[in-house]
Amino acid sequence: MRVAVVYNQQKQTIDVVQHLLKLLKxxxxxxxxxxxxxxxxxxxxxxxxxxxxxxxHRLKDVSFLGIHTGHLGFYTDWRDYELEELVESxxxxxxxxxxxxxxxxxxxxxxxxxxxxxxxLNESTIKRGSRTMVADxxxxxxxxxxxxxxxxxxSTPTGSTAYNKSVGGAVLHPSIxxxxxxxxxxxxxxxxxxLGSPIIIAANEWLEIRLQxxxxxxxxxxxxxxxxxxxxxxxYRIADERxxxxxxxxxxxxxxxxxxxxxxx
Ligand code: NAP
Ligand code: MN
Numbered sequence: 488m489r490v491a492v493v494y495n496q497q498k499q500t501i502d503v504v505q506h507l508l509k510l511l512k513x514x515x516x517x518x519x520x521x522x523x524x525x526x527x528x529x530x531x532x533x534x535x536x537x538x539x540x541x542x543x544h545r546l547k548d549v550s551f552l553g554i555h556t557g558h559l560g561f562y563t564d565w566r567d568y569e570l571e572e573l574v575e576s577x578x579x580x581x582x583x584x585x586x587x588x589x590x591x592x593x594x595x596x597x598x599x600x601x602x603x604x605x606x607x608l609n610e611s612t613i614k615r616g617s618r619t620m621v622a623d624x625x626x627x628x629x630x631x632x633x634x635x636x637x638x639x640x641x642s643t644p645t646g647s648t649a650y651n652k653s654v655g656g657a658v659l660h661p662s663i664x665x666x667x668x669x670x671x672x673x674x675x676x677x678x679x680x681x682l683g684s685p686i687i688i689a690a691n692e693w694l695e696i697r698l699q700x701x702x703x704x705x706x707x708x709x710x711x712x713x714x715x716x717x718x719x720x721x722x723y724r725i726a727d728e729r730x731x732x733x734x735x736x737x738x739x740x741x742x743x744x745x746x747x748x749x750x751x752x
Contacts, residue, residue, distance in 0.1 A: 609646030614638035
């Protein structure tokens, strides 16, 4: 078993990581930053996002596991006081893994520049500077609507509780293999019209967002900002790759949603 540990710089995190490293050593579990089989993230959901992007070239060979040192996260479900139990399960390799869908992002340019390809764990958004973003939204090859407004967000099921939720998207159970398009402040009046509600497209469908030529687009992929001009279109679909989580116990998704957003009632 080869393990890598990715963590943030908070004091509480550093303490947990030091304890974790000791336990891993005692259990004879090898550390391998380059070719780990398990990636343990210590911190918050943001820490797990960066761990995902660090190892996204090895998704077939890697399972992720998240320890949270702040509030309970959606990707980080181990508590920092459960380290012994966690290392024990790793050592006995008792766990199963679960996998969740990822978002495949392709940016196509107007000039001869080659396409750029990304994977998102949470979402990708398209926004503009101060001007209204005008974009034609195609589902498969068919024009669906002309969008005018601040921007668009396309999210995965596990990303549905992040930015997507803030812009009025639905929360999706992560066993559903689909991606969701949500509007960010669309202009709707007698002249301009969009559907006005989020849509969830099927696994065999894809989105094509055709942009007007402008030099002030901001594309995000999780925590990454991509500022670029001469973008022709952006394609979104469910990726062939999936993210695997080492699951050593059962986690109830709706329980976690309740805990994060509603609390005790
Ligand atoms: P951040 O600005 O620190 O994250 C914003 C918040 O989103 C944090 O509380 C983070 O949790 C939480 N979060 C991340 N992924 C989540 C998920 N799948 N479900 C529920 N909450 C989630 O930046 P970051 O930590 O690098 O995370 C980047 C993500 O932040 C982006 O992918 C985007 O989804 C989200 N974001 C949301 C808004 C918004 O809601 N208006 C604005 C910008 C970005 P932790 O504290 O545990 O890290
Ligand atoms: Mn964060």
